[in-house]
Amino acid sequence: MNWSFIPQYLPYFNDGLIMTLIISIFVVFFGAILGTILALGKISRHWFFRWPANIYIEVFRGTPMLVQITIGFLLLGNVFKGSPLQLGILSEPINSVIAGIIILVLNSGAYVAEIVRAGISSIPKGQTEAAYSxxxxxxxxMLSVILPQAIRNILPALGNEFVTIIKDSSLLSTIGVIELYSGxxxxxxxxxxxxxxxxLVAGYYFVVTFVTTRLLALLEKRYAKGLVK
Structure with a gap:
């Protein structure tokens, strides 16, 4: 096998990995916020919150992410024009990066919404009734009683979503984002x-996802022991 390229081209992999992690962190953070809002809308008693949330979730869960990325770039690519973002040796098109993050956030939010909704539903109704009493x-x-308890139940699924985003961010290479795969x-x-x-790309992805899953497993154990309040 020929590994002679490593000394000269290793920065493409390292800088590409940094871009992948930056994108993933942004997507998971804002996707979790959006997903929580959508979940609360879906379980709302009011149809004008529930229907839009349901439609949104079904649309984004029912269409391929690659198609969403392409459509999103066509709609948003000309909105966020600016100087390229320099990351190490990589020159990132800022419009592609921002448009890609937005589309991944919108997609992730739909999946997180179902995760959060399931977590909320797992909390006994007696908790709500006791709070009302x-x-x-x-x-x-919801904010002080139900959601804090639901987090313990949804943490494994949210961790899986984070790992999924790390891998799916490679799809942004189709709109010119230079991340790990396109590097x-x-x-x-x-x-x-x-x-x-x-x-080598596969090895990078494996190491990152393996470390991430191990750290999340430790966090889950801390929650299970009641050490995280």
Missing amino acids: LGIKPTQT GQTVISSTYISLEPLL
Whole structure:
């Protein structure tokens, strides 16, 4: 096997990994916020909150992410024009990066919404009734009583969503974002070596996702022991 490209082209993989992690962190953070809002809308008693949330979730869960990314770039690509974002040796088109993050957030929010809704539904109704009997308002009950308990139940699924986003961010290469996978593709086109760069990309993804899942498992154990309040 030919690994002679590593000394010269390793920065493409390292900087591509940094971009992948930056994108994933933004997507998970804002996707969790959006998903929580959508979940609350879906379980709302009012149809004007429930129907839009249901439609949104069904549309984004029922269409391929690649199609969503392409449509999103066509709609948003000309909105966020600006100087390229320099990340190490990579020059990132800022419009593609922002448009890609937005579309991934919108997609992730739909999946997180179902995760949060399931977590809320797993909390016994007696918790809500007890809070109401103490005079706690519905909004405060949800924020202070139900959601903190639901987090413990939804944490594993949210961790899986984070891992999924790390891997699915490679789809942004189709709109010009240079992340880990497209960094590897750049090396392939420059060296005409195909297999080894892809194996190195796969190794990077495996290490990141493995470490992430292990850290999340430790956090779940802390929740189970009641150490995280």
